[in-house]
Each structure stands twice: as C-alpha cells, then as structure tokens.
Amino acid sequence: MKYLLLFGLVAVIWWVWSKRKAAAEAPPPQRPASPDAEKMVNCAQCGVYLPEGDSISDGGLAFCCEAHRALGPSAGRR
Ligand SMILES: [Zn+2]
Secondary structure: OOHHHHHHHHHHHHHHHHHOOOOOOOOOOOOOOOOOOOEEEEEOOOOOOHHHOOOEEEEEEEEEEEHHHHHOOOOOOO
C-alpha cells in the first residue's frame, strides 16, 4: 500500500513536470501587431477612410487630399 502511494506521488510529479516542459517548449503563439496593419484615419472633410501614412494631417485632423485640407473640416463632422 505504501508503494502504491509513492508510485502515485511520482506519477503526479512526472505528469506536472512533463506538462510544464511541454508548455515551455511550445509557448502560446503571440501575434505581434502586423506591420502592414496601418492605423486608419478618416478625412475630416469627406469622411473617406485612408491609411494614416497617406493622409494629410492639419491641426490634429486628417484629410484625404490637399483640396480637402484647404477646405477644412466639413460643418457636419465635428
Ligand atoms: Zn476628403
């Protein structure tokens, strides 16, 4: 009976150890923010969505083109 208990204890320790080892070998996949997922902004004049890099920013607002930047934010969007 004593040996059975000892065997059970060893089995539990081995099971926990093997589980920890497996977790260390295969860490959960962590998806870093993909570099091509650019932040999208919308034009303050016409409301069109475009990547932040393609937008023209002026006074904290984003515009889709130079013409809309010159017009400024539309009256209805604030
Ligand atoms: Zn626009």
